[in-house]
Each structure stands twice: as C-alpha cells, then as structure tokens.
Amino acid sequence: VEGLPVYSSDDVAKHCNESTGVWISYKSGVYDITPFIKIHPGGNKILLGAGGSVEPFWSLYAIHQQPGTLALMEKYRIGNLTKGEEHLAMANMHDPYANEPRRHPVLVVKTKKPFNAETPSSLLVESFITPTDIFYVRHHFPVPDVDLSSGNYSLEVIGLDEKHSLNLNLDQLKTAYAPHSVTAALQCSGNRRSEMNRVKPTKGLEWGQGAIGNAVWKGARLRDVLLAAGIKDSDENENWHVQFDGLDADPTNAPYAISIPLTKAMDPRGDVILAYEMNGEPLTRDHGFPLRVVVPGTTGARWVKWLTRIEVSKNESESHWQQCDYKSFNPSTDWDKVDFSTAPAIQEMPVTSVVCEPHDGEKVKLKKDKLNLRGFAWSGGGRGIVRVDVSIDLGKTWHVAELLDPVKLSKQWAWTRWQANLPVQTTGQETEIWVRAVDSSYNTQPEGMEHLWNMRGVLAVAYHKIKVLVEE
Template sequence: MLIHQIGIGRTVFSRCQARTSHIKTSWLRTLSTGAESSRHDFNEKARYGSTRLVTLAGLGAATAAGLYYYVKNYFPKILALENKVEEEAAPEREPGSYVDGLPVYSSNDVANHRDETTGVWISYKSGVYDITSFIKSHPGGNKILLGAGGSVEPFWTLYAIHKQPQILALMEEYRIGNLTKGEEHLAMMNMDDPYANEPQRHPVLTIRTKKPFNAETPASLLVENFITPTEIFYIRHHFPVPDVDLSSDDYSIEIVGIDEKQSLNLNLDQLKTVYTPHSVTASLQCSGNRRSEMNRVKPVKGLEWAQGAMGNAVWKGVRLRDVLLDLGVKDSDENDNWHVRFDGLDMDPTSAPYAVSIPLSKAMDPRGDVILAYEMNGETLTRDHGFPLRVVVPGTTGARWVKWLTRIEVSKNESESHWQQNDYKSFNPSADWAKVDWSTAPAIQEMPVTSVICDPQDGETTTLQDGKLQLRGLRYAWSGGGRGIVRVDISLDLGKTWHVAELIDPVGLNRQWAWTRWRADLPVAVKETEVWVRAVDSAYNTQPEGMEHIWNMRGVMAVGYHKIKVSVNAD
C-alpha cells in the first residue's frame, strides 16, 4: 500500500513539476508583452509551490494524506494563476472571428434588422453587429445602410478604405454575436472582384489605398518638370475605374440645358468635330492634399496625403461655355445662382454615380477656361485620368473635376449627391462628426493659396554648397481662382526674419491656373535648422502659420506654413 502511495505521489509530483515549468514559460511570454504587474505575485506563488513540492517529495510522498493536502490547497492556485497569465498574454482576436460564448444568429436573423425600428444589424465574416447607435456618427452618412441586414463585405470590396485596423477595432465594440457557421461567405458567393480590371500603374507612385486606388507623386519628383508626366501624376478614385470601349459606339454624353426640352446627346467624335478645341495648362489638387500634416495636430478622417496629391498638366478639349451656349444658356445675372451638375460613370454599389456641381457663372465665364477634356499632356486621356472625357475646372478643387463624364445638366439647384452635400466641406476646429450639420457649410470650390518644400524632405540631411542651403527647383506655390503667386517667403529662424525666394516660372496676376516653382539658396551656420515657407498670391492672401488654426475634422484645405527640419553638412 505504501509503495502504491509513493508511486502516486511521484507521478503527481512529476506532473506538478511539468505544470510549474509550463507556468514559468507562460510567465516569460507574458513578461515579454509587458505584464509587469503580475511578476511579483507569480514568482512568489510559483516559488512557494515549488518549495512545497520538494517538501512533499522528501517527507510526504509516503503518505497520500500529505499529497492530497497539497493538491487540494495549492495546485489549483497555480492552475488559476497559469490561466490568468495566459489570458493576459493572449493576442487580441481577429475582427470578425468566431467568439465562443456569444449568441449565434442566422443570416435571416440579421436580415430582419434593417432599420432603426428593428435595430440595424450587419455581419462581417463570422461576426454580427448592432450598429444602430453608430449610424448618426458615420462619416459616410446613410451609405452605411447599404449593408443593413446583411454582410458588409461586398460593400467593403468597393469601399476598401474601411479595412483598416482602427476601423475594424471600432466595429468590434458593436459586436453582439456570431453568424451561424457555414453562412459566413454567403454574401460573397459568386461576386466578382470589381477591381479585377484596374489599369497598370507606375511603381514610383506612393500608394495610399489599393481598392479604390489612390496614390500620390513622390515629393522629390513632384515639380521636377513644370508639367507633371501623366505616368506619375497623382490618382484619386472613389470606386473601380470604368472601362469604356469607344469602338462599341455605346459611349455618349448627355447635356441638358435650363429648359429640359433643350438637350444634346453627343459621342466623342461629334464633340471634337462640332466645337473648336481649346487647351489650358492647369494644376489639379485634391482637397485633402497635405492632410498628413493636419493629422499631426489631431486625427482627421481621410486619406493620409502628403504633398503629392497635386500635379500640373496641359489639358485639351472643348469649352463647356460653347456647348452651353448652343443649348440656349445665356450670359445673364439671372443665372448667377444656378449650377452645372456633372455625373461620372464610376458608381457606388447602389448604381449612384459620382456626381458634383459647380456654379454656372464659373462654367459660363469666358475667362474661366472650363473645358470638357479628352487629352492630357498631348495624349488621349488614360483610364486613370478620366478616359474618354472629363471636366477640367481650373482653380477649383479636384473633387469638381469629374472623370468618365457621362451627363451634364444646368440646374437651379446644386447636386444632391453625397460628394456635394456631405463631404468636401470645412468646419471650425471644434466641430465633430457626431454633431456637425453639413448643410451649414458650402461645398469647396476654389482652393486657398499654398506652398511646400519638396527637396530636401523633412528629417533629411543635406550638404551645404558654399555655406548655403539649396532650396531650388523642387517646390511649388499655387492659389485657386486663377490668382497668381507674387511672392514666396522663407524663414530659417521660426519666423523672426524672412527671405524672398526666386520664382522660376512665368507668373500672371490673373488667370494663372498653373503652379509656380521657386528656389532659394540661403546661408546656414548651424547643423540643424527648421525651414518655414509661405506663399502670397495676387490678392495678397497668404497661408496661416499653423495647421492647428485651420484644423477641421475632414482634414481638407491643409494650407498652413510648410515646415521641415533638416540637418546640414558643410561643403
């Protein structure tokens, strides 16, 4: 009997030793994750448990009672401690993964919750979420209801910008259960990838999102030339790129005047034949250019653009004014509050096109140079830049330059689209998504004056030439509305003194749609310096000093002084 008890004691003792060793291994894993607070408690209990085991091995192995006392009183504590340590060390679960212990719902259960009266539910992978309370604060407005009662995965294939860690983590806060196993992929079955036929892009572009594709020109190449090569011109898309086959004769553009009875329907060849071609050199800039700088003040919503969401090109097409005159639209003060709407071929999942509008006065201005463009830099428009036809609205934010143009309409009211009413607007720094009233702000049209330094880059080390810091040729200055740049100021001492840069390109005071490059060679006597730059336009508008003064929740019109820090080496 005694031998039997000793055998049991040794077996349990060996298992306890293994378990204790396992706990110590778990502790090392936990320690590596920073769980410092558990260290003392664990060591004390593990050490005490190990000492007790040695005592039992030497003295109590011969008696089952002593072993029983240990197993009953101390072994459970070590097991509990092990479980606690392992739980603390466990990585966060993947968003949308199956979570044991949560209620299970079928796809039909989710489908029965499609509005606020029943609650709005969605599914993502294996997760079910009640997003009723989130709808009002959703940045995309009611578009979130597209996925109500079903999987959001098909829509996130289109709005792929949602698939970011912080957004997925936010969604998990609304988790209420699991989807019945086997139903996770029903919403995705037989669904082709809408991005499968995207154009090939130049690898030098800095990609911000792949689906939809958004990429900017590297700052060092941004204004190496006055004209930005088409291949490295920044790309801004909201949806998949349309693929138009002109050989099928399916493409035409519908143009509707003030009187709906007056309309035209022209294909591209007719447009080129009927109207005199017109070319304009103009810079195109995204509303969110330089958003990354504003994001340093406080997080904003939008693509993390640096300085490269802008380019300068020669556009060729026909004047929109000429087409509208043919429709009976006249130069008249009565039309001052009217609008011209544009629809593109790129569509959201509900088949609603990307659509915006501009003031009719801009379209009819003989010096406004609004054109329906079919060429860029002497070549046919590429698919990424709007083939076969896009509108070019010089001096105006890129959001109004609709690509893949399919419809134009003169209207008393501006476009009702999401992009006109609930996006591309700016509010004061205290406004937030939960409380903002989008109707209180006008849609962005003309852009304010801006300038940046593209070489050297922030944080770089550069070599002085003859004791001077070279800031030459690789920057731009630009103002909307056709206002020319009259001066670029640079400071190396936090704004105490300013130097005037040399403007490289010819500058007009009015109707200046292209950017202006500049350069400066400035003496520097320190190893590290902070460079500030600001531009002044022909109306003597200048940039505000800090992004904090113009911060807005959408991160648009980020036009504060551009500031970089550089280290310098002597010649």
C-alpha cells in the same frame, strides 16, 4: 467575445433597415449599428451592408482599412456569427476591380481598391508639367472602361429647357466646338492631410504633399457647349449650377456627381473645358478617358472624370459628394455634432506651398555654405503666386524665394515652382524649414495646422514645415 449570444446569418439578414434595426456581420462578429447610421462619415451608404457582411463594402470603400475602424465597431458588437457562416454573405461577389489599368510603380499607393496614389514630391518639382504617368490618381470606385468603337459612349447635355438638349459622341464634340488648351494645376481637397493628422486624426486618405499636379488640358469650352444647349448669359444666376455625372457609380448605382456654379461655367475668362486630351495625348483611363471636366482654380473633386451627363439646374447637385463631403468646419466640430448643410461646398481653393527638396527628415549637405530648397506654390481662383517666403529660424527672419515659372496676377491656373539658397551658419544640427506663399490677393497661409484642423482633413494649407539635419 466569448459568451456573447450566437446569431445565424439568417438572423442578421432580418435586421436590414431602420425599423427592424440594422445589423451587420464582419468576420465572426455580429454588430447592431443602428445608432451609428446617422453619424457614419460615408452617409447612408452604410445601409448597403445592412443585414449581411460588410466585408465587400469595406474593400470597395478602402477608407475603412484604417486603424480605428474596428475598434469603433466593437462598441456595437452584440454577438457572434454561427461558425462556418462567415463567408455566406459573400459567396457570389465578383471583384469589381478585376479590370483596372496598369500604373507606374513610382506612384505612392494609398489604397489599391479604389486606386489612390500620389506623386513623390521630389519628382513634382522636376518639371513644370507633371508627366501623365506619374500624375496622382484619386478614384472613389473601379475605373470605367469605355470602348469608343462600340458606339455606346455619349455625352448628354440638358439645358434649362429640354428642347435644346444635346447628345454628342466624342467626334461630334471635337469637331463642333473649337478646341481650347489650358495649363492648370489639379489638386485634391485632401492634399497634405497627413500633416493635419499629426494634430489629431481626421477621416480621409493619408495624402502627403503629392495629391497635386500641373498639366496641359485640351478640349471644348463648356461655355460653347452650354450656349448650344440654349443657355444664355442673361440666364446667369448666382445660385444656379451645372451638374456633372461620371460613368463610375457606387453599389446603389448612384454615379459620382458634383456641380459647379453656372457663373464659373459661363465665364469666358473661367476657362472651364470638357477635356479629351492631357499633356498632348488622349486622356488615360485613370484620368477620365474619354472625357473629363477641367475647372481651373477649383478643387479636384469638381473635375468629373468619365463624364457622361451635364445638366444645368437651379440648385446644386444633391449628391453625397456635393452635400456631405468636400466641406470644411470649425476645429471644434466633430462627427457627432456636424451638420453638413451649414457649410458651402469647396469650390475655389486657398493658397498653398510645399518644400519638395529636401524632404522631411533628410540629411542634407550644404553647397558653398548654402542650403538649396525647391518646391511649388499654387492658389485657386486664378490668383497667381506673387511671393514665396522661406524661414530657417522659426519665422524670425524670412528670405524671398526665386519663382521659376512665369506668373500672371489673374487667370493664373498653373502652379509656380520656386527655389531658394539659404546661408546656414551651423552644421551638425537639426534645422526646421518653413515655407509660405502669398497670392495676388495678398492672401497667405496660416502658420499652424491646429487652427485649420477639420474632421474631414481638407484644405490643409498651413505653412509647410519640415526638419532636416545639416551635415558637416
């Protein structure tokens, strides 16, 4: 670093767009990141930091606190910042995370700002319904704080024809539309990413197996609200979408926004609801108070929290999250080659299963010469789990696990817990456990994460494999 040219924060500030070139500072370094802009995993959000210090944005998008980010940056280093000017760009920043809710200490925190945390998997298998306080949390931004008594909260609903637009407060939504309850699992597209990262690093939060939970959601049917907004069943077109905006927004004021197909929204069997209750209580702030979308069978990213706007449109959302995230690619596609427009957004999720107990690396004792295993399985699209298979000899022989929760073949939105008691002949040895589930379409999981690997680390649904030491 010694010997590089010295630049002032004013010099950096002059390079703030693509025509001047984009410079940023980080601590005492000055970087020309112009060539990096088009391959930045977070899209053009990187321009927010142009001409100044990136530190505030790095703490806003905590994903950058991964090892490797700095090393990647060093390639673009062109000089040093004038001594003493390191904090100039940040002098007036206030902490957007000053007003976060309290969280249960049992949650395993992945990032604090934004807050992202998962449920320990040994707790997941304890109950069919995951208690709200220990349910995983996935935020992109600070948590909005809605005060219903201020009268400022409303839900705007825009149909295809503006004449029928609705503007509802929470009471109107609760009284005008019959409440409907749905028991459904919510799972992040990135659940189990850490297993995929063992093949090769991906970009995303380092989730274990706990970015999933199962809850009872209550609210108005989206179908009923859309009918009131003038949408007819005959309007249905495979390509049309329903867009949702949250109250949370990025530093350019673009709200978290996502869309789902209109066919799913209008399907009376689709059970999409605008939920104001989770597990019998009003939603908590972390889970979207006062209103969130529940899209059973569909990936978590579409379940927009702090919902404030719905719009039916002839195309899907143009947002970064719809277009340039939550998509999967061929294992040989990397960030320098990827064209996000070539892949559809993830909607329904594939089948997955997890061993929750014992956990990877645990020393276990046999009960009556048997090894007791417990876990969960789930599939998207309303496909119920019909079988869970377990092997302790690398797939030479398989045992059928017992399903602990009732399963339907269709419209099965909830997960299913399972258990198995396997005879183990030898003790004092490391034993590898494999589990895979089969859903009602007879879809099952691929064996290895290596064949599923994708640069974003989504849909990590290979067999769950763990090793335990069976004690005497």
